[in-house]
């Protein structure tokens with residue numbers, strides 16, 4: 187029997203998916219608690235056929251330039267802003283991600299943030315845990331309805347559509363902005379708007395766009411000024427789409443009402459950050475896809491991308507084919 191292809195895993199990954207991958211390849215995994223030094227990774231890649239990328243990891247032409255046998259790089263995420271895909275393409279290396287399998291799960295988290303922030307669940311629960319059960323109606327933090335209000339989604343891919351279906355079920359009007367208007371507005375009862383119109387009309391603005399050169403700091407001081415002053419801002423896309431200082435100012439100046447974030451800049455987010463001191467933010471640590479089933483499916487798809495790549499077959503989910 188021939189030697190199995192070697193796949194480098196540069197950190198911690200799901201053991202069940204690695205066990206599946208190990209049926210097909212030899213795994214060389216970085217198991218130290220510290221982040222794998224880039225130079226060590228480059229050294230390991232000299233002998234490798236594949237790379238399972240564990241974030242945070244910057245992937246570019248320099249990382250793979252001395253890896254003559256490398257046939258595939260794959261990562262369990264739909265977003266790939268950490269990857270210079272054109273440089274991998276130039277090196278002839280396919281890059282695999284995990285679109286689709288996480289759509290419903292990320293939409294559930296987005297909608298959890300929208301509903302929880304609208305009803306101020308976090309602040310109201312604190313009354314209970316602090317033994318300060320409020321006397322209605324003055325003592326609690328009064329929330330906002332979702333029904334008969336308008337959600338504006340920025341970035342209407344598969345996850346955006348899944349969020350829109352939930353919003354419609356809650357009685358919301360759904361607007362969206364996207365690079366191009368979609369052709370299924372009748373099906374999902376959604377309406378395309380320019381960014382300016384969307385910001386002016388929405389009670390909840392939810393960012394679901396990928397991070398690109400165009401979307402970097404798209405949500406800046408001007409953006410927040412264009413939103414309604416009682417609106418909720420939600421980000422489930424990428425932290426760097428938002429100018430965080432501008433968001434802090436917008437909350438402190440009353441230009442918007444509240445923020446709910448799954449993604450932040452930086453990540454991890456410092457506990458003493460001024461955003462947390464506004465008392466107007468609900469923040470969770472980038473858990474959009476983190477349910478057991480979905481993470482399993484993402485990791486199995488990553489393994490399948492790698493198995494296909496090392497065998498020089500088309501990847502099931504390839505970004506640069």
Ligand code: DGY
Nearest residue numbers: 263264265473474475
């Ligand atoms: C992704 O897959 O890009 C998500 O951010 C994971 O939660």
